[in-house]
Amino acid sequence: MRLLENDRKLNVWHHALMNAILHLACLQNQYKVIRVSRRRLMALSHIATLPTYHKYFKELQEMGYIIYRPSFDPRYRSEVELLLKVKVVKL
Template sequence: MKKDNTINWINYLIQITADERLTVWHIALLLAIIKIAYIQNDKEIIFVSRSKLMFQSHIKTTPTYHKYFKELQEFGYIKYTPSYHPAYKSTIAFLNFKIIY
């Protein structure tokens, strides 16, 4: 049975909302990634697609998505590993995410 990791996600949300560099679009993307991670049972590495992230974060244009997604990587929130194979999804790992048990 999976341990409830809700307190860790709440602490992570407190951490990201305290960062003044982040805009509503960064936070929307992070929330979309968190939702997918939660659905995938809080794995350290989660599988994503651009279309799902754009849909979940309500970002409508590809340039906007790429701008804020790139900044999340530069700010050290996520590590993105693209997959150039059509049968495999790209992966995201959370950086500086502290698990508290």
């Protein structure tokens, strides 16, 4: 994604989290609102510590890449809304 490549504020951890979110989006066949769990995002992004995860996840929100809607009900996953213009290419 060129938008992410050109943003010099993003580092490897931001990219790892965005890749994890986009991976889940593809698996769910969703390109706007994706259901996520912290455990799954941490595993997919290879982030091992909670402080690192929270720091970079929060920064993605502050930079306007995502909106996070937490679910406090254990039966439902939280949601991440992508604020990127994603071009969907069907193979």
